[in-house]
Amino acid sequence: MALEKRELGSSGIKVTVVGLGTWQFSDAWGVKDYATAKKIITKALEAGINFIDTAIVYGQGLSEEFVGRAIKELGAREHFVIATKIPGEFLAYGDVFKATRRSLRRLGVDSIDLMQVHWPPAWHNIPTCEYMRALEKLVNLGLIKAIGVSNFAPELLDSARACLAREDVVSNQVRYNLVERDAEKEIIPYAEAEGLSIIAWSPLAKGVLTGKYTPDNLPAFTDVRQNDPLFHPENFNAIYNTLVKKLLEVSRKYGKTPAQVALKWLIQASDTVIVIPGAKNEKQVEDNAVAGENWYLSIEDWLTLEEASRNLRISRVTW
Ligand SMILES: NC(=O)c1ccc[n+]([C@@H]2O[C@H](COP(=O)([O-])OP(=O)(O)OC[C@H]3O[C@@H](n4cnc5c(N)ncnc54)[C@H](OP(=O)(O)O)[C@@H]3O)[C@@H](O)[C@H]2O)c1
Helix, strand or coil, X not given: CCCCEEECCCCCCEEECECEECCCCCCCCCCCCHHHHHHHHHHHHHCCCCEEECCCCHHHHHHHHHHHHHHHHHCCCCCCEEEEEECHHHCCHHHHHHHHHHHHHXXXXXXXXXXXXXXXXXXXXXCHHHHHHHXXXXXXXXXXXXXXXXXXXXXXXXXXHHCCCCCCEEEEEEECCCCCCHHHCCHHHHHHHHCCEEEEECCCHHHHHHCCCECCECCCCCCCCCCCHHHCHHHHHHHHHHHHHHHHXXXXXXXXXXXXXXXXXXXXXXXXXXXXXXXXXXXXXXHHHHHHCCCCCCHHHHHHHHHHHHCCCCCCCCC
């Protein structure tokens, strides 16, 4: 079944509402063999997903290499919209060019569809217009097609957009899932008012919303989740009892998995939203893609989950 598509800002680039996140191809998540990565990307292609998100920092180039190699071997360059990101460390004018050339080489492409600023240069004192103008130059040179940001507050995003002469920022990639909804306060309303896309990262709350982890079955994670507040017992128990149980109930009603319902909830929350769940195997990609198909939660069920998550407060002060 075809997946719903949404335009990235007003770029003319249309992506499936469910993309594929590839931070998984790194030490952080542990998928470090190319064969598994290729299977995951092949399954994304077969399931109709056309949007892949990677970043320079994921496995220090490993994720970009795997994505580029698989897309080339599959002959699928025309099918996929490729998004990558420059870290906040590499935003000095010359570094933006140097980093992009290396990304192009690792991805094995002539042009990157969406280049995002991964996070603001918080402690490097680089003026906003310095890196935004460098990105606009990359568009003029044809090396990237569109400019996005990630983890930007509206005030900074406004300043960043004001630096651009002809281009506009098309998207802001931010943390957004049924547990962590802070983006709804200012970031999503700004995107809705300005016609930008929201690319939701960790849309499954790093696996919490798949329903497969319970207070009695919390593996001793050896990955990026080791110290994540989501899995701290005080937070996890509250999330499980108030939200995950409801999610299990609603998903049974629709004959869907909790992951599919959790993703669909975000897609229905705002028409600016595109979700990019990460996957560690083919089955997970296949499962997640279904969230982009043509079925919807009723308003009552959407509201049930809204209410279950609205008063959930997780604390990040875990030590
Ligand atoms: N811009 C940023 O600053 C930023 C930050 C973080 C992430 N991202 C991007 O967002 C993407 C997604 O975020 P994320 O990887 O942090 O978290 P996520 O998508 O919320 O969770 C991914 C994890 O959930 C589990 N999972 C996924 N689909 C599943 C399914 N259908 N059934 C059961 N388990 C499933 C897998 O881990 P297990 O099987 O081990 O449980 C998987 O590694 C990343 O890959 C990356 O591209 C961007």
